[in-house]
Amino acid sequence: MPVLYWLVAMTHRKPLPRLLAATLGLGLPVLPWIAAPAIGRTLQVGADQAYKAPSAAIAAAHDGDVVDVAPGQYYDCAVITQNNLTVQGTGPGAVLTDKTCQGKALLVIDGANITIRNLTLQRARVPDQNGAGIRAEGGNLTIENSRFINDQNGILGADNPQAVIHVSGSTFEDNGICGGSCSHAIYVGHFKLLRVDHSHFMRTHDGHSIKSRASRTEVIDNDIADGPDGTSSYLIDIPNGGSALIDGNRLEKGPRTGNPANAIMIGEEGVDQPTDSLIVRDNHFTNDQARSTTFVNNITATPVQLSGNVFQGQVRPLAGDGLPR
Template identity: 55%
Template sequence: MSLTSSLLRRARTPLLVLALAPAMSCSVAAKTLEVGPDKTYKLPSAAIAAAGDGDKILIAAGEYFDCAIVPANNLTIEGTGPDASAVMTDKTCGGKGLLVTTGKNITVRNLTLTRARVPDGNGAGIRSEGEGLTVERVKFVNNQNGLLANPTPQGQIIIRNSEFIRNGACNPACAHGIYVNELALLRIENSKFTETRNAHHIKSRAARTEVIGCDISDGPNGTASYEIDIPNGGSLVLRDSRLEKGPKAENHSAAISIGAEGVNQMTREITIANNSFRNAGNFPTTFVVNMTATEAMLKGNKLSGTVEPLKGDGEVQ
């Protein structure tokens, strides 16, 4: 290498560093926004409106007559009190719900969302409209829908350690404990559904639905239809869960229904394993009604009451 070339290389290096420096300095650290009577923001909606992508909102214990549309991406909304003692109640935004998530990859944690009502009957604790939602330790109590999701075919919704209590309605249209439209994946883990009214505990049009380690029961007062409804086909994995159809259930035909509204997507797998199901009503019912051409595999399930294990294609072991 010539002396001239060596000098040119040395001269360029500081210029490259200087050129990169402004871009590197433009990154902005995520903020934590606090909500509470003695905090900067008095209502969750005020903090959500001020939040940017990647921020975290912490909500102190208390009752908030409030709702919010959530446009930021990668946002976390979390209650700080014990046992979901930060409560959003009675108010809905956009005619949709208490929290309307339009951003991507939002996490909602440790809140109670209750008493959502709208005129069209679809008021939700959470109305999910963006791509990607995680729900952890959230209580959905006495809403029309606990959680309602718009079609996002590439999206995923993950629900963990949450409770759905006395949700559901069928006036004028049916609303459910959980109702998701087209998704890539709905996964529900270690969650409880009880006393759902009129409609289904879980209704999913996702390409794949996984229900793991859950408790889904009508109880003595619940009037639900199906415990799990997969109306258009799609893969279903249900395992290690407890299900019960109660004496006031409005639909006696089945606990789990697959394909009742017409199969319009691929059903790659139906695995129902290591669950317990009890029919507490004085009527016969069927544990799984499979209207797809995919064979359902039922294995290691314990059934009690007047129950037929399976109608449709499949095998019972």
């Protein structure tokens, strides 16, 4: 019926009141006009494209646009202020490297509902040793099939209690440093949710592979390994509590770890948010140290529900409240 209503109006071009009266006289339902959503543009980046650098295309983009980045190495950084923007590599080897914006990151994200896909973000350095591949300062953020290589932080998220960060299918190699403070492969502040799934973490240095202050943290089906050369502290750190689901991961603590005593730590910096549920299940954890380590050290009063985990090496499954012990 909306199509008929539009066709009658366009064919006869009657004033709306007369058309409405005619429609009512025919007994047809009167339905509100629903405007079609605007379709965003696609901005192309590459050596033979209008935009030679990702930052140029991002600066020209509007809300809802897509920035396609051709394979190549770009000594470039950008600040994303738009909403509903997608920035994606069009093939393997779309690399942003070495340059940081605002003294923060290769990509500083101030907009909401941003998707980053198929990019490599590497070698982020800033003087305070907190440089990131991505600095998340806006609203919801989705990161898919991307690589974070040799950054001080892979992803660093400022507090935003209403926002969600979802990382999927991505790789984190050789990130992290502890100088005046510590940087990590992923470090997010007080978000609504951090979800990390189907991703790979290798050779994190000094800091943690995943550190989350989110109200809820989900770590699902990932590989998180020190290997022989990684020096990470905790594999997963949830320092202020909050609900957590750690499910179906392959975890390994190596012989050069900077914190040999614990693999997963919960609540050690003070619980400042509701911690309704802590579930750690169906993970495979290997301790490659010559000494024993604790798989989960829980400082909160919420019992950890441990089930289906498989251990290799000298492992104490739990310290603190939890079932089974």
